[in-house]
Amino acid sequence: MTVKRPTPTLHDVAAAASVSTATVSRCLNFPDQVAERTRLNVKRAINDLGYSPNFGAKAMAARRTNTIGAIIPTMENAIFARGLQAFQDELRRHGFTMLVASTSYCPDIEEEQIRSLVARGADALLLIGHERDPEIYRFLEAQGVPALVTWAFTPGSKRPSIGFDNMAAIYEMATEVIKLGHHQLALISAETAMNDRAMARHQGIQNAMTDAGLNPSALQFIEATYAIEDGAKAFEKLMQSQVRPTAVFCGNDVLAVGALRRAREMNIPVPDDVSIIGFDDIELAQVAYPALTTVHVPHREMGRRAAIALANLVKNGTPIEAVELKARPVFRETLGPARTTSL
Amino acid sequence: MTVKRPTPTLHDVAAAASVSTATVSRCLNFPDQVAERTRLNVKRAINDLGYSPNFGAKAMAARRTNTIGAIIPTMENAIFARGLQAFQDELRRHGFTMLVASTSYCPDIEEEQIRSLVARGADALLLIGHERDPEIYRFLEAQGVPALVTWAFTPGSKRPSIGFDNMAAIYEMATEVIKLGHHQLALISAETAMNDRAMARHQGIQNAMTDAGLNPSALQFIEATYAIEDGAKAFEKLMQSQVRPTAVFCGNDVLAVGALRRAREMNIPVPDDVSIIGFDDIELAQVAYPALTTVHVPHREMGRRAAIALANLVKNGTPIEAVELKARPVFRETLGPARTTSL
DNA sequence: TTTCAAAATGCAAGCCTTTACATTTCTGTT
DNA sequence: AACAGAAATGTAAAGGCTTGCATTTTGAAA
Numbered sequence: 001m002t003v004k005r006p007t008p009t010l011h012d013v014a015a016a017a018s019v020s021t022a023t024v025s026r027c028l029n030f031p032d033q034v035a036e037r038t039r040l041n042v043k044r045a046i047n048d049l050g051y052s053p054n055f056g057a058k059a060m061a062a063r064r065t066n067t068i069g070a071i072i073p074t075m076e077n078a079i080f081a082r083g084l085q086a087f088q089d090e091l092r093r094h095g096f097t098m099l100v101a102s103t104s105y106c107p108d109i110e111e112e113q114i115r116s117l118v119a120r121g122a123d124a125l126l127l128i129g130h131e132r133d134p135e136i137y138r139f140l141e142a143q144g145v146p147a148l149v150t151w152a153f154t155p156g157s158k159r160p161s162i163g164f165d166n167m168a169a170i171y172e173m174a175t176e177v178i179k180l181g182h183h184q185l186a187l188i189s190a191e192t193a194m195n196d197r198a199m200a201r202h203q204g205i206q207n208a209m210t211d212a213g214l215n216p217s218a219l220q221f222i223e224a225t226y227a228i229e230d231g232a233k234a235f236e237k238l239m240q241s242q243v244r245p246t247a248v249f250c251g252n253d254v255l256a257v258g259a260l261r262r263a264r265e266m267n268i269p270v271p272d273d274v275s276i277i278g279f280d281d282i283e284l285a286q287v288a289y290p291a292l293t294t295v296h297v298p299h300r301e302m303g304r305r306a307a308i309a310l311a312n313l314v315k316n317g318t319p320i321e322a323v324e325l326k327a328r329p330v331f332r333e334t335l336g337p338a339r340t341t342s343l
Numbered sequence: 344m345t346v347k348r349p350t351p352t353l354h355d356v357a358a359a360a361s362v363s364t365a366t367v368s369r370c371l372n373f374p375d376q377v378a379e380r381t382r383l384n385v386k387r388a389i390n391d392l393g394y395s396p397n398f399g400a401k402a403m404a405a406r407r408t409n410t411i412g413a414i415i416p417t418m419e420n421a422i423f424a425r426g427l428q429a430f431q432d433e434l435r436r437h438g439f440t441m442l443v444a445s446t447s448y449c450p451d452i453e454e455e456q457i458r459s460l461v462a463r464g465a466d467a468l469l470l471i472g473h474e475r476d477p478e479i480y481r482f483l484e485a486q487g488v489p490a491l492v493t494w495a496f497t498p499g500s501k502r503p504s505i506g507f508d509n510m511a512a513i514y515e516m517a518t519e520v521i522k523l524g525h526h527q528l529a530l531i532s533a534e535t536a537m538n539d540r541a542m543a544r545h546q547g548i549q550n551a552m553t554d555a556g557l558n559p560s561a562l563q564f565i566e567a568t569y570a571i572e573d574g575a576k577a578f579e580k581l582m583q584s585q586v587r588p589t590a591v592f593c594g595n596d597v598l599a600v601g602a603l604r605r606a607r608e609m610n611i612p613v614p615d616d617v618s619i620i621g622f623d624d625i626e627l628a629q630v631a632y633p634a635l636t637t638v639h640v641p642h643r644e645m646g647r648r649a650a651i652a653l654a655n656l657v658k659n660g661t662p663i664e665a666v667e668l669k670a671r672p673v674f675r676e677t678l679g680p681a682r683t684t685s686l
Numbered sequence: 687t688t689t690c691a692a693a694a695t696g697c698a699a700g701c702c703t704t705t706a707c708a709t710t711t712c713t714g715t716t
Numbered sequence: 717a718a719c720a721g722a723a724a725t726g727t728a729a730a731g732g733c734t735t736g737c738a739t740t741t742t743g744a745a746a
Contacts, residue, residue, distance in 0.1 A: 007486050009732055020696045025734060035694060035742095050485030055462040056399035056408075057732035060701045065399075075424040085419050088445065097459060100443050102431065116440060119398040120463075142393025143350050228626050257630050264632070283571045287600050289607070289632035352702060363726045368704060378724060400702030403731050 008049040016045035028053065059121045068310055069099045069117035070126040071110060077226055077254055078282040079299055080128070083150075086303030087126065094311035096123075105226070107194045111136055118143050123314045126150060126306055130157055131196040146313055146320070150306050152197050153324045160320035162306050166200035167207070169295050169327035170249070173277060174208035176329060177247050181338035182275065185209065186220035186245035188234040188255050198251055201279065205249060220245055224255055231258025232265075239266060239274075246274055246338040253278040253285045253294055260288055260334065271336030281330055290333035297327045351392040359388035371396065402464045411653055412442045412460035413469040414453060420569055420597055421625040422642055423471070426493075429646030430469065437654035439466075448569070450537045454479055461486050466657045469493060469649055473500055474539035489656055489663070493649050495540050496667045503663035505649050509543035510550070512638050512670035513592070516620060517551035519672060520590050524681035525618065528552065529563035529588035531577040531598050541594055544622065548592060563588055567598055574601025575608075582609060582617075589617055589681040596621040596628045596637055603631055603677065614679030624673055633676030640670045 014021045019038060027034050027042045034042075045051075059065045068091055072080040088098040099122060101113035114136060117125060125140070125147040137159075140147050149161040177185070187205055192198040206216035222238060224230040231250060235258065238245060250256035256278030263270050270276055270290060278285055278294035285292035305323055312318040357364045362381060370377050370385045377385075388394075402408045411434055415423040431441040442465060444456035457479060460468060468483070468490040480502075483490050492504040520528070530548055535541040549559035563581060567573035574593060578601065581588060593599035599621030606613050613619055613633060621628055621637035628635040648666055655661040 010734095011732075021733075022697075022735075023695055026695085029734080033694080038694080050482050052458055052462050052482070052486055054403065054732050055464055056402035057701090058462075058734080059399035060397065060403065060703090061732075061734040063701075063734090075418060075428055076421070078419070078421065078424075081418040081421075081424050085417065085445065089447075097444075101440075102428065104432075115395055119395050119401075121398055139393050139395070143395055228630060261630055284627065284630070287571060287604055287627070287631060353704095354702080364703075365705075365727075366725055369725085372704080376724080381724080397702050400731090401704080403733095404702075404704040406704095406731080 008051045009054070010051075012049055013042065013045045013051050016049060017042045065121035065123055066095060067097045067099055067120070067122050068124050068126065068307075068314070069101070069114075069120070069122035071101050071103060071113050071117065072128055073105045074102050074226060075100075077252065078284065079252065079280045079297065082282070083299035083303040086300040087307045088303075090304045090307030091311065094307070094315070096307075096311055096314070105191060105195070107132065114140070118145050124148065124310045126310065128152075129196050130154055130159060130161065131194050131199075146310075148306055148310055148313075148320055150302055152200070153322070154196070154200070155324075160309075160322050162302060162309060162320075162323040162325070164297060164302075164325045164327040166197045166327075167204040169297075169329075170201045170204035170279065171208045173295055173329040174205045174249070175212065176331075177249075177275065177277065177335065178208060178212045178214065180247075180275075180335070181340075182245075182247040183214060183338070184218070184220075184243055184245045185214075185247050185249065186222070186238050187249045188231060188238070188251060188259060189221065189223050190226060190251040190255070191223050201249075201251060224251075226252070226254060228254055228258040228261070231255030232262035233258075235259035235262045236266065239263075239268065244274070247277065247335070248274060249277045249279075251279060253280045253282050253292060256292055256294065256334075257284050257288050260290075260292065271334050273339055275336055275338075276334040278334075285330075285332070288334075293332045293335035294330055295327050296330045298325050301325060351394045352397070353394075355392055356385065356388045356394050359392060360385045408464035408466055409438060410440045410442055410463070410465050411467050411469065411650075411657070412444065412457075412463070412465035414444050414446060414456050414460065415471055416448045417445050417569060418443075420595065421627065422595065422623045422640065425625070426642035426646040429643040430650045431646075433647045433650035434654065437650070437658070439650075439654055439657070448534055448538070450475065457483070461488050467491065467653045469653065471495075472539045473497055473502060473504065474537050474542075489653075491649055491653055491656075491663055493645055495543070496665070497539070497543070498667075503652075503665050505645060505652060505663075505666045505668070507640060507645075507668045507670040509540045509670075510547035512640075512672075513544045513547035513622065514551045516638055516672040517548045517592070518555065519674075520592075520618065520620065520678065521551060521555045521557065523590075523618075523679070524683075525590040526557060526681070527561070527563075527586055527588045528557075528590050528592065529565070529581050530592045531574060531581070531594060531602060532564065532566050533569060533594040533598070534566050544592075544594060567594075569595070569597055571597055571601040571604070574598030575605035576601075578602035578605045579609065582606075582611065587617070590620065590678070591617060592620045592622075594622060596623045596625050596635060599635055599637065599677075600627050600631050603633075603635065614677050616682055618679055618681075619677040621677075628673075628675070631677075636675045636678035637673055638670050639673045641668050644668060 010021045014024045091098050103110040127147050127149050128151045150163050153163040190198045209216045222234045224234040278292045281294045281296035285294045309320045353364045357367045434441050446453040470490050470492050471494045493506045496506040496508050533541045552559040565577045567577040621635045624637045624639035628637045652663045
């Protein structure tokens with residue numbers, strides 16, 4: 001570290017280029033409003049000084065940040081990572097910057113992050129799922145920061161959302177599974193507290209059971225966090241229970257892959273002895289062996305659409321139009337008919 | 344959208360609580376400097392108004408943001424996602440917020456993102472790999488923003504870094520592979536442009552070949568981007584080439600898993616006909632079937648250490664101490680002896 | 687040349703918070 | 717009851733940028 005020079009400001013640049021600060025500012029923001037000669041002159045000064053505009057000052061003066069915040073449960077699950085990448089790419093195209101924060105599925109941290117992003121001047125927010133303290137929605141309203149909910153589309157919800165109907169999607173899958181003769185079902189779910197998606201998936205399976213004449217309360221339910229190993233452990237527990245399920249639904253592909261691995265380690269043939277069904281259809285699902293039967297979610301599309309909607313809202317005030325995307329079952333190798341030797 | 348109320352400011356809160364703005368500010372930043380009664384009074388006003396401090400103004404006034412930026416190539420590869428999660432968690436513990444940006448491996452975008460994060464007032468930056476336009480380092484210096492390089496540890500580099508020696512790690516692995524009788528080697532690499540890690544890995548394999556008496560220019564080299572499918576395509580190409588390699592190194596596990604999948608699709612037994620070696624050891628590697636032989640990189644540890652170093656630097660001015668972590672080969676199922684029926 | 691609209695530039699207020707310093711209010715002593 | 721010192725609070729400047737409005741410059745037409 002050499003001597004601590006103060007970082008150059010607009011003022012310094014203006015002085016170096018012998019123009020006013022207004023001109024420098026315009027040179028940066030509306031280049032075609034300033035004469036060619038001046039522009040070059042200013043550009044040189046900027047480079048010489050290594051000037052970079054101060055975001056805080058800029059945000060304050062312009063009352064606009066061109067920043068959109070995204071708050072997701074975790075970066076470790078590819079499903080969010082991928083959707084976000086698409087979100088960011090599209091946002092860039094519209095001249096916006098994305099700010100991400102993750103919550104580890106903890107509502108308190110989420111609230112903290114929402115406040116933090118709002119304080120940072122996010123012009124709008126991308127949120128995952130509907131369920132959260134109403135207090136937060138009130139806060140966002142007071143701050144005038146619009147929020148778009150994704151990864152979920154609950155018919156009839158009043159908040160704008162771009163997503164899919166978790167319940168309907170899993171219902172469709174569960175119905176197929178039952179048709180294959182499975183009666184003893186289990187679900188390894190992500191934590192359901194404050195997670196409307198997980199709850200909807202749970203409900204969807206039970207509805208399918210009811211509609212097929214099965215007793216929904218017979219669904220074996222077990223919660224796991226989101227690592228592969230958690231899925232493995234949950235699966236093991238399930239296999240040691242009194243009545244072994246013949247089909248195991250998993251709240252997401254990560255858990256499913258964990259279950260699959262443990263099945264292999266326990267020498268339980270899949271799908272001969274037990275079928276495993278995932279949710280999300282991340283790349284992992286195709287790579288797994290045997291390839292995972294799962295519910296395909298159009299993450300990228302979702303991210304892209306969300307970006308467009310938000311960009312239009314912030315730039316032109318176009319209200320967000322709710323969009324329901326389709327999530328459909330993808331049948332691969334981990335689902336088969338129920339084994340008939342049912343004790 | 345209702346009437347566009349201006350968002351409440353410190354002023355409004357002060358008015359509502361009948362105190363000065365200074366008191367409100369202190370109430371927020373140094374609660375114990377203000378009387379209990381006043382504090383409660385102010386708190387209530389804050390809640391009533393849904394006030395949230397303006398980050399820009401705050402940063403400007405305090406000349407400190409408690410924010411550390413991280414710039415990674417992509418969120419889609421679990422290796423970065425995981426390291427970052429650890430980085431963020433540790434940062435939180437020290438009272439810092441993380442800002443992430445991704446570059447899609449494009450140097451221009453990286454430069455843009457660096458400038459953007461600096462402008463946003465990042466107190467310090469986390470960067471991946473050493474290689475970049477010297478101009479950028481000069482800019483960072485001019486701005487007084489320290490940067491820490493991770494994911495790479497090049498012995499003798501003058502910039503502080505916390506990482507591992509990519510070349511040495513792959514050298515060790517390659518040496519083992521050659522010992523198993525493999526002479527015809529191939530490398531499916533991530534793009535090497537401006538990617539010192541990819542280049543180091545390439546070099547490391549060639550060094551091992553040279554030291555084992557093999558001709559390093561016989562290494563078949565093919566570049567791929569970072570999706571699973573890209574790895575698959577590259578593998579297919581390799582298998583159709585004149586001299587089929589008996590061992591295929593991959594620049595990372597994602598590519599390796601793609602190669603593995605394509606091998607299965609092409610009915611090429613692994614490792615009997617061809618061995619496949621990854622790099623990173625993300626969870627994918629253990630889930631793959633057969634389980635992937637790869638080089639284990641301590642991402643989490645790296646992220647954690649980087650966070651600690653940076654936090655200490657910003658808070659106390661403690662200079663960063665370079666740390667070399669060990670990345671070691673992990674032998675699983677995709678590596679076997681070379682098939683003897685050469686050609 | 688002169689004239690005038692258009693283009694380029696400059697001036698200065700305002701955005702919201704922190705903080706050094708000044709002032710007022712308490713508290714416990716004497 | 718008076719007072720010193722501590723605690724609580726207030727005042728106002730500073731921080732870097734944008735932008736409406738005013739002023740100057742430019743260049744083409746007369």
